[in-house]
Amino acid sequence: MMTIKSFRMLLVVGTILGSGTAALAEDVTLTIESWRNDDLPAWQEKIIPAFEKQNPDIKVVFAPAAPTEYNAALNAKLAAGSAGDLITCRPFDASLELYKKGYLTAVDDLKGMDNFSDVAKAAWQTDDGKTTFCVPMASVIHGFIYNKDAFDKLGLTPPKTEAEFFQMLDKIKADGTYVPMAMGTHDQWEAATMGYQNIGPNYWKGEEGRKALIDGKQKLTDEDWVKPFEELAKWKPYLGDGFEAQTYPDSQNLFTLGRAAIYPAGSWEISVFERQADFKMGAFPPPVPNEGDQCYISDQPDHALGMNAKTKHPEAARKFLEWVASKEFAELYGNALPGFFPLTSEKIDLKDPLAKEFLSWRQTCKSTIRSTYQFLSRGTPNLENETWTASADVINGTETPQQAAEKLQKGLDSWYKPGQYK
Amino acid sequence: MKAKAAARPIRWHVAVFLAPAVIIYTVIMIVPLISTLQESFFQVKDGHTVFVGLANFRALFFDPRWSADFWNALLNNFWFFLVVMCVQNPIGILLAALLSSPKLRFRAFYRTAIFIPTILSFVIVGFVWKLILSPLWGVAPYLLSLVGLKSLFAPWLGDAHYALVTLGLITVWQFVGIPMMLIYAALLNIPDEVLEAAECDGVVGMAQFWKIKLPLVLPTIGVISILTFVGNFNAFDLIYVSQGALAGPNKATDILGTFLYRTFFGFQLQLGDPNMGATIASIMFLIILAGVCLYLFGIQSRMRRYQF
Numbered sequence: 001m002m003t004i005k006s007f008r009m010l011l012v013v014g015t016i017l018g019s020g021t022a023a024l025a026e027d028v029t030l031t032i033e034s035w036r037n038d039d040l041p042a043w044q045e046k047i048i049p050a051f052e053k054q055n056p057d058i059k060v061v062f063a064p065a066a067p068t069e070y071n072a073a074l075n076a077k078l079a080a081g082s083a084g085d086l087i088t089c090r091p092f093d094a095s096l097e098l099y100k101k102g103y104l105t106a107v108d109d110l111k112g113m114d115n116f117s118d119v120a121k122a123a124w125q126t127d128d129g130k131t132t133f134c135v136p137m138a139s140v141i142h143g144f145i146y147n148k149d150a151f152d153k154l155g156l157t158p159p160k161t162e163a164e165f166f167q168m169l170d171k172i173k174a175d176g177t178y179v180p181m182a183m184g185t186h187d188q189w190e191a192a193t194m195g196y197q198n199i200g201p202n203y204w205k206g207e208e209g210r211k212a213l214i215d216g217k218q219k220l221t222d223e224d225w226v227k228p229f230e231e232l233a234k235w236k237p238y239l240g241d242g243f244e245a246q247t248y249p250d251s252q253n254l255f256t257l258g259r260a261a262i263y264p265a266g267s268w269e270i271s272v273f274e275r276q277a278d279f280k281m282g283a284f285p286p287p288v289p290n291e292g293d294q295c296y297i298s299d300q301p302d303h304a305l306g307m308n309a310k311t312k313h314p315e316a317a318r319k320f321l322e323w324v325a326s327k328e329f330a331e332l333y334g335n336a337l338p339g340f341f342p343l344t345s346e347k348i349d350l351k352d353p354l355a356k357e358f359l360s361w362r363q364t365c366k367s368t369i370r371s372t373y374q375f376l377s378r379g380t381p382n383l384e385n386e387t388w389t390a391s392a393d394v395i396n397g398t399e400t401p402q403q404a405a406e407k408l409q410k411g412l413d414s415w416y417k418p419g420q421y422k
Numbered sequence: 423m424k425a426k427a428a429a430r431p432i433r434w435h436v437a438v439f440l441a442p443a444v445i446i447y448t449v450i451m452i453v454p455l456i457s458t459l460q461e462s463f464f465q466v467k468d469g470h471t472v473f474v475g476l477a478n479f480r481a482l483f484f485d486p487r488w489s490a491d492f493w494n495a496l497l498n499n500f501w502f503f504l505v506v507m508c509v510q511n512p513i514g515i516l517l518a519a520l521l522s523s524p525k526l527r528f529r530a531f532y533r534t535a536i537f538i539p540t541i542l543s544f545v546i547v548g549f550v551w552k553l554i555l556s557p558l559w560g561v562a563p564y565l566l567s568l569v570g571l572k573s574l575f576a577p578w579l580g581d582a583h584y585a586l587v588t589l590g591l592i593t594v595w596q597f598v599g600i601p602m603m604l605i606y607a608a609l610l611n612i613p614d615e616v617l618e619a620a621e622c623d624g625v626v627g628m629a630q631f632w633k634i635k636l637p638l639v640l641p642t643i644g645v646i647s648i649l650t651f652v653g654n655f656n657a658f659d660l661i662y663v664s665q666g667a668l669a670g671p672n673k674a675t676d677i678l679g680t681f682l683y684r685t686f687f688g689f690q691l692q693l694g695d696p697n698m699g700a701t702i703a704s705i706m707f708l709i710i711l712a713g714v715c716l717y718l719f720g721i722q723s724r725m726r727r728y729q730f
Contacts, residue, residue, distance in 0.1 A: 093693060186580045188670045189690075242557020244580025244671065250558050377691035380487045384691040385668060385684075393672050398582060414487050 028316040029059040031084030033077070035070035036303065042336040050332055051323055058316045078103045078308070085311040086320060089134035089304040091123035092373050099126070099133040104306040106131045110318065112325030119207065119367055120343035122374065123301035127421045134304035135324045138333065138340035141358045142198040142298040145265040145273065147258060148280035150178050154261075158284035162231065165287040169238045172261045180238035182260035184246025191391035192384075194264040195235070197370045199286045200228040201296035206368035214375055216418025220409040221402075227289075229394045229401030236395055244396055267358045268302075270339035274354065283357045285365055299367035301343060334359075379415035386411050455707065461700035478701040488698070494673055495681040498586055502677055503654040505590030506597075511646060513594065514601025515639075519631060521602070522609040533606070537599035544596075548663030551592045555579055579664065582674035589661060589675055596660075597653075601646045608642040609635060641725055648717045655710050658683060678706050 032043075043062035051060060063084060065073050071094060077083035078098065087104065089095040098104050107113065108131060113121075116136050124134035146158065154175055159165040172180040185191045204210065204224040212218040218225065240246060240254060255263040256276040263269070265283070273281060288295050305324050307317045323329055330342030331349060338352035341359055350356045377384040386408055393399035399407075465474045482488050517536060521529055539547065555562050555578055563575045578588040612635060620626075620634045658679025661669055667689045669676035684692065686699025 093691065097693070184580070186577075186670065187666060188668055240558065242563075242575075242577035242580070245555065245557050245577030246580070247552070247556075250556065254558060373691065378693075380692075380695075381491070382690075382692040385689065388668060388690075389670065389672055392670060396580070396582075396671060398672060411487075 027057050027059050028313045029061060030086055030313060030316055030320055031061045031063050032086045032088065032305070033070075033074055033084040034062065034064040034088035034303075035067040035090075036088065037064035037066060039337055040064055046336045047329070047332055050328075051320065054323075055316075055319065058319065060320065074098075081310060083308055083310075085308050085313055085317045087134075087306045087308055088137075089124055089306045091301050091303070093378060095124055095134060095304075095306065096126070098306075099131075103309055104133045105309045106133055107135055107307065107321060108132050110135065110325060111322045115325055115327070115344045115346055117343075117345050119299075119369065120301060120345075122369065124304045124306070127375075134306035135321050136301060136304045136343035137324060138303055138337070139299050139301045139343050140339065141267045141341060141361065142194065142300070143265060143267070143283050143285045143358060143361065144198075145255070145263045145269065145281055145283050145354070147178070147255070147261050147277075148282045150258070150261045150279075151282070153177075156261075158282065159287045161291050161293075162287050162289050166234065169262075173238060178261040179240040179254060179259055180261055181235065181240075182251045182255040182263045183235070183239055184243045184248070184251050185239075185392040185395050186245050186250075187248045188388040188392040190248055190251060190264075191232070191395050192388040193370075194266060195232050195395065196228055196387060196391045197298050197300075197372075198264055199231055200225075200371065201298055201368045202286055202288050202293070203227040203231075204371065205294075206296035206366045210368055210371045210374075213371060214418065220412065221405045226401050226405045229391070229404050232391060233394050233397065233401055236397060239395070266300075267339040267341065267355065270352065270354050270358070271337065274338070274352075281354055283354055285361045295361075295365035296368055297361050297365045298370060299341075299362065300370050300373075302340065375421045376412065376416065378421075381411040381414070383408065383412055458700045458703050459707070461697055462704045465697050478698060479705075482698070482701055482705065491673065491676065491681055492702070495676045495678050498675065499655060499657075499677040502586055502590050502593075502657065503651060505587055506593050506654055507647065507650055509591065510594040510598050510650065511601050511643065514598050514646070515605055515636075515643070517598065517602040518605035518609055519635075521606050533603075536602060539596045540599040542596065544659035545663050547592065547596050548660050551595075552579065552664050555588070580671055582671045585665070585671060586675045589664065592664075593654075593657070593660060600649070601643075604642050604646055605639050608639040612638050641722075644717065644721055644725065648714060651713045651717075652710055655706055655713070678702060678709075682706065 040062060048060045048062060052058065061084075071090070074083060074087065075098075078087075078101075083103075087098070089098075089104070095104065113132065113135070118129070120136045120139070121132050122129070124136065125132050150172075151157070154171060154177075156168050156171060159168050169180045172178055183190055183194060201209075204213070204218070209218060209224055213220070213225070220226075236243075240260065246254075251260075251263070252269070252272070254260045256273055258277070258279055263273075285295055285297055305321060307314070307321060311317050325344070327344060327346045327348070330344045330346065334340070334342045334348055334350050334355070335352070338350070338355040339358075341355070342348055348359070350359055372384040372387055390399065390404040390408055394401055394404050462478055463473060463475060464471050465478060466472075482492050520526060521533060526532075554560050557563060557575070557577045563572060566572050566575050576584065578584040616634065616638075617630065620630050625633055655678060657677060661675050661677060661680050662683065665675045665680075667680060667684050669680040682699055682702045683689075685695055685702055688694035
C-alpha cells in the first residue's frame with residue numbers, strides 16, 4: 001500500500017517537474033516538504049481532502065522524509081531548486097538559516113497571522129522579531145502522564161505542589177507495585193527535556209526568566225535556575241533500577257506495559273501511548289513550588305509551514321498557508337494528531353481527553369518555550385547539548401546542581417554576550 | 423642507431439595496468455583527503471570563506487570552548503585503544519593457540535562461531551548488547567542472578583566509570599575473530615621440522631610456545647596491532663549506535679569519531695561546522711599516520727624474519 005502511494009507521489013512530482021508550462025493550464029499541485037512521516041495518513045485522509053474540497057483547482061501532495069535526514073535533504077533540494085512549494089519549518093535557527101539564504105518568504109501579510117501570539121511566532125521570526133517566515137502549526141506541551149488505574153488502586157490524586165509530588169512518589173515507592181517514575185538518563189535528552197525543561201519554568205517564571213537570561217539580567221547560577229536541578233537530583237530514588245542505562249524506548253515501554261506509575265512526558269507521546277497502553281491515563285502539569293503559585297508550562301513550538309521562495313505557484317501556496325492559519329485547520333489538525341497542539345489563539349475544540357487535559361493548562365498556566373532554544377544554543381559549547389549532559393549528571397548524582405549550573409554558565413559566558421542578537 | 427635501439431622503450435603497459443587503481447584511489451581517497459586538509463585551514467566569517475592559517479588547530483588545542491572536548495575525546499580514544507589492544511590480542515593469541523592444538527575436536531565449529539560476530543553490522547552488535555546489558559529486560563542481570571552474583575550487576579553503559587570499558591569489551595567480542603584467524607594461520611605456517619628440532623632440543627609444551635612459536639608469529643601480531651590502532655582511531659559506529667552522538671554519560675565515551683560527527687554535521691540545536699570538523703578529521707589522520715609510520719619504520723623494519 002505504502003509503496004503504491006509513494007510511487008503515485010513520485011509520478012505526481014515527476015509530472016510537475018517534467019511538464020512545467022503544461023501544468024499551468026491545468027490544476028495546480030502543491031507539494032509539502034516535511035519530516036513528519038508518522039503523520040502521512042492524517043494528512044492524506046483528513047487534512048488534504050478538507051482543503052481540496054474547498055479549492056477544487058488546487059491539489060496538495062504531502063511528501064515527508066525521514067526525520068533524521070530531513071534537514072540535509074531539504075537543504076540539498078532547496079539549493080538544487082527542486083524542493084516542494086511548501087516547507088515544514090523546524091523551530092529557531094535551522095529555519096532562520098533558510099530564510100536568511102532566501103529560500104523562505106515572509107508571511108506577515110497573510111490573512112490570519114494575527115491569530116498567533118508573539119510566543120507562538122517567536123520560533124519562526126528574525127532576531128529582531130519583525131519578520132515571520134513560517135505559519136505556526138503545532139506545539140508540544142510538557143507535563144506528567146500517569147497510570148490512572150495505578151492511582152486509583154493506591155488512592156492517589158494528582159499533586160499540585162512540589163511537596164505533594166514527592167509525598168506521592170514516596171507512597172508509590174513504599175507500596176512497591178510500580179516503579180514511581182519511568183525515566184532514564186542513558187539518552188540524556190530525556191533528563192533535560194522531560195526533566196529540566198518540564199519542571200523548570202515554574203522556578204524561572206517562564207518567559208520572564210527566559211528573557212532575563214537572554215538579556216543577561218539573570219544567570220544560570222541564580223537560584224531560580226539552580227532550583228530545577230536541585231529538584232531533579234531528588235528524582236533519583238524514584239526512578240527504576242538501573243535507570244542510568246535505561247533508554248528512551250525503555251522508559252516508554254516501562255510505562256505502557258503498566259510497570260510504572262508516572263511518566264514525565266511531552267504531549268507527543270499521547271497518540272503512541274493511547275495505542276499501546278491498555279489502562280486509563282491522566283495527566284497533570286508540573287507541580288508548583290508552593291501552594292497558590294502561578295504555574296508555568298513549557299509549550300514548545302515544534303513545527304510550522306513556510307513557502308518556498310522559488311515556488312511556481314505562489315498564489316496557491318499563499319491560499320494554502322492562509323487556510324493553515326485558520327481556525328478550521330487548527331481544529332482539524334489538533335484532532336487528527338492528538339498531542340500536537342495548534343498554536344492559534346482561537347479556542348479549539350479537541351476530542352481526545354488526554355490531549356484536552358494538556359491543552360486545558362494553557363487557560364490557567366502561562367506558556368513559555370524551552371530556555372535553551374532561542375539564541376543561547378548558537379555558539380560553542382552548545383547550551384542545549386550541555387544541558388542534556390548536565391541534567392543527566394545531576395540525576396545520576398555525579399555532579400551537584402551547583403556544579404552543573406556553574407559549568408553551563410561558564411560555557412555560555414565563553415561566547416555569548418547578552419544582546420548580541422538584538 | 424645502435425645506441426638508440428638499446429634504450430629501453432617506455433613501458434606503457436605498466437601505466438595502463440596501474441591506471442584503473444590509481445585513478446579510482448585518487449578520486450575517492452586522495453582528493454577528498456587533501457580537500458579535508460585544505461578545509462581545516464579555512465573558516466567561514468560573515469558568509470565568506472577566509473583563510474585562517476592554523477587558527478582552527480590552535481582553537482582545538484587551546485581554546486577552552488573546544489579543547490576540553492578535544493582532549494577528553496583524545497584521551498578516551500587512547501584508553502579505548504588500550505583496552506581493545508590489551509584484551510583482544512592476548513585472547514586472540516590464546517584462542518589461536520588452542521585452535522592449533524592437535525587434540526582439539528570440533529575445531530571448525532569453534533573457529534566459525536568465534537569469527538561470526540566479525541561479519542555482523544555494528545548496528546546489530548550495538549543494539550543486541552544494549553539489550554543484553556539492559557537493567558530492565560536484559561539477560562545479563564538474570565544470568566548473574568542464576569549464579570547468585572546479581573549484586574555485581576550495574577547499569578554499565580550508563581555509568582561514566584564503566585561505559586567506555588564496556589564498549590571496548592563489546593568491540594573485543596565482535597572482532598576477536600580477526601587476530602585469532604590471522605595468528606592461527608601464522609601458527610599453521612610454522613614448519614613441522616622447526617618444531618621437531620625444538621623437541622629434539624628438549625623444548626616442549628609451554629616453553630615451546632614462548633620460545634619458538636610466539637617469536638615466529640610476532641610479525642603477524644605487529645600487523646594486527648596496527649590494524650587495531652587504525653580501527654580504533656577511526657571508530658565511531660558502535661558508540662554512535664549505543665550511546666548516541668553526545669556519547670554519554672557525561673561524554674565518558676566520546677572519542678574522536680563521535681566528536682568529529684557532532685562538529686561536522688551538527689547535532690540537535692548545534693549547527694554543523696565543516697571547517698572545525700575538517701580540523702578534527704585532519705588530526706585523526708595525522709594520529710593514524712604517525713602510528714603507522716612508527717610501526718613501519720620503528721618496528722617492522724627491525725623485525726627479524728625467518729626463512730624456512
